[in-house]
Amino acid sequence: xxxxxxxxxxxxxxxxxxxxxxxxxxxxxxxxxxxxxxxxxxxxxxxxxxxxxxxxxxxxxxxxxxxxxxxxxxxxxxxxxxxxxxxxxxxxxxxxxxxxxxxxxxxxxxxxxxxxxxxxxxxxxxxxxxxxxxxxxxxxxxxxxxxxxxxxxxxxxxxxxxxxxxxxxxxxxxxxxxxxxxxxxxxxxxxxxxxxxxxxxxxxxxxxxxxxxxxxxxxxxxxxxxxxxxxxxxxxxxxxxxxxxxxxxxxxxxxxxxxxxxxxxxxxxxxxxxxxxxxxxxxxxxxxxxxxxxxxxxxxxxxxxxxxxxxxxxxxxxxxxxxxxxxxxxxxxxxxxxxxxxxxxxxxxxxxxxxxxxxxxxxxxxxxxxxxxxxxxxxxxxxxxxxxxxxxxxxxxxxxxxxxxxxxxxxxxxxxxx
Numbered sequence: 001x002x003x004x005x006x007x008x009x010x011x012x013x014x015x016x017x018x019x020x021x022x023x024x025x026x027x028x029x030x031x032x033x034x035x036x037x038x039x040x041x042x043x044x045x046x047x048x049x050x051x052x053x054x055x056x057x058x059x060x061x062x063x064x065x066x067x068x069x070x071x072x073x074x075x076x077x078x079x080x081x082x083x084x085x086x087x088x089x090x091x092x093x094x095x096x097x098x099x100x101x102x103x104x105x106x107x108x109x110x111x112x113x114x115x116x117x118x119x120x121x122x123x124x125x126x127x128x129x130x131x132x133x134x135x136x137x138x139x140x141x142x143x144x145x146x147x148x149x150x151x152x153x154x155x156x157x158x159x160x161x162x163x164x165x166x167x168x169x170x171x172x173x174x175x176x177x178x179x180x181x182x183x184x185x186x187x188x189x190x191x192x193x194x195x196x197x198x199x200x201x202x203x204x205x206x207x208x209x210x211x212x213x214x215x216x217x218x219x220x221x222x223x224x225x226x227x228x229x230x231x232x233x234x235x236x237x238x239x240x241x242x243x244x245x246x247x248x249x250x251x252x253x254x255x256x257x258x259x260x261x262x263x264x265x266x267x268x269x270x271x272x273x274x275x276x277x278x279x280x281x282x283x284x285x286x287x288x289x290x291x292x293x294x295x296x297x298x299x300x301x302x303x304x305x306x307x308x309x310x311x312x313x314x315x316x317x318x319x320x321x322x323x324x325x326x327x328x329x330x331x332x333x334x335x336x337x338x339x340x341x342x343x344x345x346x347x348x349x350x351x352x353x354x355x356x357x358x359x360x361x362x363x364x365x366x367x368x369x370x371x372x373x374x375x376x377x378x379x380x381x382x383x384x385x386x387x388x389x390x391x392x393x394x395x396x397x398x399x400x401x402x403x404x405x406x407x408x409x410x411x412x413x414x415x416x417x418x
Contacts, residue, residue, distance in 0.1 A: 003145030008253050009318050010152045011169070012246065017322045019166045021242025024249050026108055026170060028233045030115035035226045037119045039218030040070050041126055043211045046353060048130035049274045057195065063211075065202035067123055070211060075116040111174040118178050124185030127193060132275070134268035140180050141260070147176045217355035224362025229335075231369045232386055239374075240382050243323070248386070250314060250324035251332035258303060258333075262340035266292065266347060273351035282411040285348065289404065292344050303337050331386035338393040345400040349407075357403050358396075365392040
């Protein structure tokens with residue numbers, strides 16, 4: 001988190017607020033592509049967690065082998081629409097110099113291709129998480145942040161030309177997650193998971209079909225989340241300017257700390273819930289969720305306090321390099337706070353493969369996101385448009401909380417009756 005916060009002023013100083021906003025727009029599209037793994041990653045994590053818990057080594061090897069084959073196929077299929085995405089984005093790069101626009105267009109193919117490749121490479125982290133070693137995911141995120149900070153410092157020191165800065169920055173930032181995931185995968189299969197090395201002969205169409213069957217629910221959720229949470233970035237870039245994207249991203253960096261911190265604390269519970277549910281420990285799960293809800297109270301208080309001092313924080317952090325209105329910060333803060341609370345219920349429902357309600361909710365709001373955000377932007381401007389996401393998330397959270405407790409009480413009652 002500290003690395004990410006330290007990197008932003010360096011990046012804006014290196015690129016300028018307009019070019020930084022262009023990069024965030026490209027990164028948004030890369031994140032969308034990274035969500036298009038057909039839900040295979042999350043499906044594999046659940047099935048692999050059960051396989052590890054049962055000590056079924058042969059099935060674990062088959063799952064890992066099939067997972068790599070299926071994800072590789074998914075990543076290759078995604079390369080086709082990359083050119084279309086670049087053409088669509090480049091129409092909004094008129095304010096860049098012709099040299100930078102042309103170079104960015106060329107390097108964007110590499111950036112988005114790396115996002116597709118990363119779908120396969122991050123399987124190493126999924127394997128660790130399924131083995132109840134969820135600390136690897138936040139460690140990888142921390143390594144990415146540290147390497148990004150070093151890369152920006154090096155670019156600032158060695159890149160003297162005023163042109164070509166954005167393409168160089170984009171390539172460096174896109175390559176770092178792939179590099180980190182390569183290291184994690186190499187460590188996984190050279191140490192703890194040496195016996196689970198993927199074998200082409202172990203890949204199975206039957207297992208692939210099983211992964212896809214449960215994965216499609218996750219896929220709908222992932223695409224729905226990407227559309228609902230990130231469409232505002234693209235609309236801002238098109239209807240306002242990349243500089244406004246930068247202003248929003250300032251608030252995203254500050255209040256995104258809530259989501260990152262919550263993810264580090266909550267992420268291990270996904271696999272724990274899967275294992276506990278398979279053992280019938282539903283009362284423990286219910287108690288864990290209630291304790292986690294109480295833990296959200298001081299986080300809420302901290303968020304409200306940060307909003308009161310937002311202008312002072314941004315001035316001390318970024319000076320006058322960028323405009324970061326409080327009007328952008330309020331809906332962004334609400335978004336990340338509700339995301340953290342929503343995760344309590346999503347992780348449990350995902351752990352037991354109860355994804356239908358999330359699937360319907362996310363796809364519903366994804367379908368509404370473009371017309372609703374365009375209408376809100378027309379009527380209330382960029383700040384008003386940003387309220388769509390926290391309102392949508394609040395509806396989802398209340399619905400999923402009801403479903404979570406209803407499911408747990410039903411399971412507990414069924415266990416007591418038997």
